[in-house]
Amino acid sequence: MYEITEKIELSHGVYQYKVRAPQIAKKRKAGQFIILRMNEAGERIPLTIVGSDEETVTIIFQEVGKSTNILGSLGVGDHILDVVGPLGMPTHIENFGTAVCIGGGIGTAPVLPIAEALKAAGNTVHSIIGARTKDLLILEKEMEAASDKLYITTDDGSYGHHGFVTQILQKFIDDGCAPDFVLGVGPVPMMRAVAEVSRPHKILTMVSLNPIMVDGTGMCGACRVTIDGEIKFVCVDGPEFDGHLVDFGELINRNRSYLKEEKMAVEELTYHEGEKCYERSPS
């Protein structure tokens, strides 16, 4: 059992937890993830490790489905049944020169430890974080501290630049300040858009992929993606890949495999009385 030692609500339905897992905390490197399971009937869900101290690892998640909703309902002193990690390959960190780190929505969480590591390796780090609206923006202060300069975008213009993270990256390039390295983590369409902006300029662009996983330790093959025409497994070969080589369309499609089942599961959680929608006859 793994105890939750700190809980912070970063925005509506987005939480930052510290979870006591000293062995994982000691070993983990930027870019790696854990898999957790809430209870005996629970599924195994992967979450990026955002940070660590001696005793705990930090995770950030958004309530989107049944498991994350159960996780979000816990408080300090509650326990998670299973936590396994650190999984995946650590981010390759070197002094590229100038790095642009882009985080979209909840994707800013995995970007933070990588931005910190890039900065520590001597890079000049410019970061761009974006969200649909101001209230959904997370880790602004932390990203500011990790970066030489931070740019903010919101889709609705409620804060920072009115528009998308890719527009800021495009502007760097147009202004002759093309970076040597780009990191983009966020919704898959955002990562695809980032890769398309940097592709004509041949700027190395890494993205962190978030496919559906089951075991997460290199056994089941659920997390397979196509990289440069070849099958790769995100849990052991990733999660980071060269964005110019990723088949994003395929990933978007595969991530939609269980949309119907995910709805059923959420209803199972919030159900009070009467028939569940999937039990009703389709009259």
Added chain:
Amino acid sequence: MDPKEMKARMQIPKQPMGEQDPKERVRNFYEVPLGFTPEAAIEEAKRCIQCKKPLCVGGCPVNIDIPWFIELIAEGKFLDAAKKLKETNGLPAVCGRVCPQEDQCEKVCIIGKKNDPVSIGRLERFAADYEREHGEVTIPELAHSTGKKVAVVGGGPAGLTVAGDMVKKGHTVKVFEALHVAGGVLMYGIPEFRLPKNIVKAEVEYLSRMGVEIELNSVVGKLDTVDELMADGYDAVFVGTGAGLPYFMNIPGEHLVGVYSANEYLTRVNLMRAYEFPGHDTPVLRGKKVAVFGAGNTAMDAARTALRLCPEEVSIVYRRSREEMPAREEEIHHGGQEGLNFQLLTAPKKFLGDDDGRLHGVECVKMELGEPDESGRRRPIEIKGSEFVLDIDVAIISIGNGANPLVQQTTPDMKTNKWGNITIDPDTGRTSKKGVFSGGDIVRGGATVILAMGDARRAANSMHDYLTTGEW
């Protein structure tokens, strides 16, 4: 045995074992064979003529003293029989169910020359079940503590066998298991209806009672490396990390929604209990028409699991003929009874999807058998112009596994072959790294539970020699 009794024993017919009716059982996940009654077990045990030089013992990868335990059953001493079994086999309830006895002990049984061989596997299962169900599982005597510490990486059949053997020899043993339960393929791979999970849990519990410590959620290679374990005070390490990433066929459309590896499909259903979704959180696409590609035991497990998830039709698509199918005859027979559709001499060319990227069919081509290839089996050759489309919405690919890379990646001085499997001395299970042993699928690339256990037995014996003499 006097000749008269021997003759009488040879007259006893093979005892039948009850099974769930095929029509019933495809609607549930309960075990298919029901096991012997005590009367049937005694009768079957009496069919053994107690050969002076029993060939069956040599046919068993862990060399169980088969005539001895069978005679104890014949005498009605069921608990003694179970105890006898456990001297050489830590997992008799498992092996009695999943071993391919027809290719091992029963294949060489002398009775089998003229008649049906003695049902050794069913008797093994009976004794182990009897002991467990009567709550009288006794702990064997453990040797005096040697003060040596052994780390076992992976809690599957190989790892559990090493753990049991080494703790009996007086060593302190800790098993590091990556998943949230121990048992490995016995938990995630083999379905409930062939190996009930409470049996695996009981076997693991038995090891714990003997003093084996089991640490779950512990991925060696990521959390601790083998070198760190040794620096941490472990005197020897056994690596039994099992089957790794599944192979795919590299044909178009393999990424469509609805295309699974057998590993993923079985893990979702067995380990994560997707058949109880939404009561359990992990879903699996049940589909209306399912096709399994491959014809080994894993393919049969996947296909028979699919039958139980209520689709209209489940097919086995295999490019050779029934004779070449590598699965056990019993599995093929059971699958046939349950209504599996065998699409033999058929090979897939590409998967077909709809606009949403979901699978709706597979284009296949008929094959014919030509001359034998290097494996000795007749080579399948495409029949030109015989292409056809099979309508399916779930595909399960079961054509084997590669090696799991996690331990090897962080243990550079442990030699591997070109496929990434760990290289060992087959007689001792020693790897190229001092103090480190290995066996099972991480060495073999994909074999059976009992072969993994045989590897583990040899590795445990030579590990014990190493720990007591210090000689490598």
